[in-house]
């Protein structure tokens with residue numbers, strides 16, 4: 284069976300049937316579009332992903348970049364794929380017409396990206412990073428920088444990177460030590476960055492690094508970090524000229540091999556020029572725009588890789604004959620396909636619930652981003668913004684963590700063959716692991732959610748979230764979804780809300796350690812509830828479609844089965860996690876490093 288990467292019916296059902304993405308067409312910003320232009324964009328990406336990118340999966344995995352005479356050379360296959368990807372306009376798809384974009388909703392461009400990421404996450408790294416870097420310049424750059432860099436970046440002639448990490452400053456960006464010395468209209472940059480994805484390659488004419496550095500004399504810590512545009516080649520009198528940006532090493536990764544990750548040395552010759560983007564010392568708050576977008580993209584990668592792995596194992600399970608059912612062990616009977624075994628269906632259903640629940644959350648979050656920027660009233664924009672902020676750490680970490688488990692299940696369904704390099708699941712498994720590490724590890728997402736997001740604006744985000752859940756419950760009740768499912772979500776939401784207030788109070792009373800000690804458990808229980816909310820929405824939309832006489836009966840029954848799975852087997856884990864946080868079970872806190 285050919286792997287579809289994603290189920291087209293599910294993408295359309297989630298976007299339109301569940302989340303009502305067509306309502307965006309009523310907003311002035313999207314009035315030039317129609318359902319047809321949305322669908323056309325998604326289907327062009329899907330076709331390219333299926334026909335050109337996915338077939339190159341194994342070859343791209345086996346042909347990593349090479350460092351030759353100080354330059355990184357990528358696989359020749361990328362030289363064929365990259366121009367076609369540029370032509371599709373994926374880099375500026377969601378940017379406004381006036382900067383050369385297609386002014387599509389982020390929800391639509393994200394849906395299209397899912398296919399490309401599922402086909403090869405590393406390839407999508409190039410346009411993804413370029414889009415984020417260009418958006419930073421569009422938002423915070425000077426007019427001169429915009430005039431020089433935006434167009435070539437949107438066209439993909441120049442690519443972009445985010446250059447944050449240093450050997451001693453990964454999770455802790457407060458410790459960034461790259462220096463910036465004022466020198467007229469620019470700064471002289473010196474320092475070293477590690478793990479910079481797309482940091483060098485021979486695909487584009489130029490590379491634009493968005494670099495975090497500290498202006499001489501700046502305060503220590505996060506408030507002394509500024510953002511700079513540092514091109515590999517700078518504009519000189521006679522065109523592009525070297526800017527003293529060197530590659531001092533190539534990282535040998537276990538996945539995402541087509542996208543080079545490099546160690547950059549900036550200013551070894553004393554002549555690396557950087558241009559300030561945004562105000563001095565405001566680098567982190569500017570960079571948060573790119574980081575938040577990138578976190579949603581990482582969530583998308585988590586969904587995409589889990590999806591391609593799920594479809595691979597679904598196809599395998601339908602075709603692999605093995606054993607007989609417990610009810611008929613007669614060896615004269617032919618073997619059954621393994622999908623007939625309940626335990627294999629358990630693994631498939633768990634994957635389906637993670638993949639489709641994760642995609643639903645992802646597209647929901649992208650819709651909040653669209654409404655936060657373009658909704659008709661200030662009140663609606665603010666409502667969407669607080670939900671976007673609240674859900675970003677979950678949208679990043681749930682597909683990364685549960686998507687990894689899901690990818691492991693895909694390998695498990697392949698039995699011994701899954702443990703070989705002849706079959707694809709081992710690649711998906713390696714690709715997926717990155718998503719819980721880059722763009723802030725899961726540990727950092729848990730701290731962000733509990734330490735910042737749920738307590739922000741005096742709990743306004745949690746109130747907005749409660750309203751969304753109440754609206755979903757009303758819709759589910761009207762659609763005829765089982766009352767016990769609705770009650771289960773309502774009950775979990777109340778427990779999460781009560782716990783959040785208690786933990787916030789613990790923090791306010793000075794016991795910050797007691798508040799945050801279970802941030803990983805809190806992230807888990809919060810995410811489980813968020814996905815239950817999405818599954819209740821999916822169930823409501825499935826019931827609505829059934830009532831309106833849809834012919835997709837099997838598809839809709841599958842939706843209800845996955846909703847039941849999440850609400851009845853995953854959601855009941857929430858109270859146990861709530862107790863752990865509430866009682867502040869202190870094994871992690873009291874365990875001393877010397878006791879290990």
Ligand SMILES: Cc1cc2nc3c(=O)[nH]c(=O)nc-3n(C[C@H](O)[C@H](O)[C@H](O)COP(=O)(O)OP(=O)(O)OC[C@H]3O[C@@H](n4cnc5c(N)ncnc54)[C@H](O)[C@@H]3O)c2cc1C
Nearest residue numbers: 445446447448453454478479480720721722723724726727
């Ligand atoms: C393939 C790849 C591509 C990357 N691409 C880029 C890129 O393009 N640009 C870029 O700037 N960076 C990039 N990175 C770097 C990435 O963002 C960092 O690796 C990540 O932020 C973690 O930093 P670290 O590796 O230094 O780990 P550390 O920060 O040392 O973390 C190690 C462990 O300690 C935990 N930890 C650390 N601090 C805390 C804390 N305060 N509380 C609780 N737990 C904590 C972490 O959760 C983690 O489990 C990339 C990394 C990889 C592997």
